[in-house]
Amino acid sequence: MTLRIAVQMDPIESVNIAGDSSFALMLSAQARGHELFHYDVRTLAYDTNEGAAGKLTCWGAPITVQPVEGAHYMRGEYRLIDLVKDIDVVLMRQDPPFDLGYITATHLLERLEGQTLVVNDPASVRNAPEKVFVLDYARFMPPTFIARRIEDVKRFQAQMVDKGLPGDLVVKPLHGNGGKAIFRVPEDGSNLGALVEMFQNAWVEPFMVQPFLPGVAEGDKRIVLVDGEVAGAINRKPGEGEFRSNLAVGGSAEACTLSSTEEEICAAMGPELKARGLVFVGIDVIGGKWLTEINVTSPTGIVAIDKFNGTDTGARIWDAIEARHAAM
Template identity: 70%
Template sequence: MAIRVAVQMDPLASINIAGDSSFHLMLAAQARGHELFYYDVKSLGWQAGRVTADAAPVKVQRVAGDHYELGEMRKIDLGSDADVVLMRQDPPFDLGYITATHLLERLEGETLVVNDPRSVRNSPEKVYVLDYARFMPPTLITRSAADVRAFQKEMGTVPVVVKPLHGNGGKAVFRIEADGGNLSALAELFGQVWPEPFMVQPFLPEVAEGDKRIVLVDGEVLGAINRKPGEGEFRSNLAVGGYAEKTGLTEREAEICEALGPELKRLGLVFVGIDVIGGKWLTEINVTSPTGLVAIEKFDGTDTGGAIWDAIERRLGAKG
């Protein structure tokens, strides 16, 4: 069945089509004959009980420098002019992001939003994962340098990693050696830049062997990639120079996915990426704008975009 898809994402001109999961989903939708619209979250609004956006029809192709063609921009009613909204703009998970989820939540009963905006709002990556603390490394959330020093003492000679609670893509992630050098200055900086507390965890040396991204679709494992740090880096995020390699799941990782899967499906979190280090340590549950589809398809030959559209179409069928 042909469906109308409104894609809420960052500017199309700025994306890297070689690895962008949103673009990959758009290509897969277009191949099925679905009608695509593009809009910027900044145009999202509400009037007379209707959720609207300034959107343009769009066609996409995997041609660098000529990868999209926009039609005429017009205001559309996301409740009556779209069957599906893909909420795919990147964080930061700030008040603007939260407000967008509140507006999109008002489409319930009319238009399917993927991922479910209420669940996205209630499941920020580094907070939602606390529901599964049994799979996590030792973790501290604080604003206090004194708390971090006490945590460091517990860790002994192991360095710690300090990161913003609502960051993404490996940005502003710092490694602090066991002597605590620069800790006070870093805690002060975090306090000035972000209103929320920050997260502290022991540095896991296994990260040198990779940080695994596992993608789940409607609670089922679609595939995984192992992301390894680039030269001179400890962060393995692809956005900061990491690279991907083919991988499978360990027994512990399969156990983690089995524990998460049913709840992800129940919450309407159709496309989720979880991060696991050392084959056993769950560090994040990514629900806002997860990535990894292109690399998984490259290594495994899986139709990753098709699998997600299959899940979306099943939900639409059940809804209708």
Template identity: 80%
Template structure:
């Protein structure tokens, strides 16, 4: 079945075609004959039609894509499209920040339920930001604190030292992404006050604090699950002079296998992700044992996974989407 697919994402002009997972998914969809549209979340609109029933629209353009640097897409004329009547699948793929704009987009898109399939499910995305959903699986996590008071952080640090976990900490925004604003705090806490002051000025929400895990020097594994099943993984290693391994801040990727502990983590997460309609998820595991994030908003990593493994993760994702769309039509 040919699907009409609307991709809610950042401008096509700005993407890196050699590493962008959304572009990878668009190529895979196009290879199956699916028709592609592109729109920005800021153009979403909801019209009650004077009480006759709501209609969700977006200012969108039909696109075709190709892996040619400098000439990677062609775009038709923009027009208002009805996401309920003219589109079969919406891919919600714009990058975080996970802010009120992102949340409002999920509130609008969830009204398409039963008419147009939205991937990942907007209700689950709203309820499961990367560093919040993971708290449901604390048994696999390093000790973790979500707080705003410096006194709580100092108490957390002292407890880690008492347990032999070391005194160095990592502090990061609760709704950050791509390794941005992730800082290491030494055991003497010399920069703690300044960092917490900065976090208070920049964000109203709490921040997340964890012990610094020396195993990150050997890499931070990104494992991709498709409808709850492991599709592949890469190990991301920090660049020279960095402790952050995110590819967006200079990390490098290498092929890898899963440890027994990582397989246990995936087995625990898989059924939950599938039940919540989280089709494309990337989880992060440090040192082969510590789960740190469950990425559901706009996960990445499939380009490198397919390059190393000769796999077709984009195809697996579309297999899952097509099955879910068919099931939705059957009611």
């Protein structure tokens, strides 16, 4: 069955086709004969004049893609698209920040329930931000602290030292992405005051603090789950002079297998991910045992995973999407 798929994502002109997961998913859908449309989340509009259910539209264009650098897409004319009458599946793939704009889009897309399939499920995305949802699995996490006051952070740091853990901390925004604005604080706290001041001025929400894990030097594993099942993993190693391993900030990838603890983590959360309609999820694990994030908004990593493992994760994701659509 041919599906009409509206891809809600950032400007396609600027994607890195060599590693972008959204682009890989578009290529995979197109190879199956599905029809693709591209739209910007800012063009979503909801009209109650169309009856009790209302009508959700976007300003989108038909698009075809190809793996050719500099000529990777061909786009038709933009037009008003009814996300119920004209579309079967909405693929929600724009990058964070997970701000009020993102949250509002999930509320609007949630109104498509039972009519047009949205992946990942918008209500679940809204209720499972990466660094908050992960707290449901705190038994697998390093000691974690969420706060805004410097006095509280200092108390947490002292507790880590008392427990014999490293006194160095990592401070990161609660709703950041791609390794941005992640800082290491030495045990002496010499830059803590300035960092807390910066976070307080830049974000209204609290920030996350964890002990620095030396094991990150050996890599930060990205594990992709599709409908709650492990589809593959890569180990991301920091670049020279860096402690962040995200590929977006210069990390490198290598093939890997899962530790017994990582398998336990995936088994523990898999059924919940499937039940929530979180079809494509990427989790991050350090040192084979420390769960740090559950990425549900716009997970990445499938291109590198398929390169090292000889798999086709895009096809596996579309198998899951097609099965969910058929069951509607």
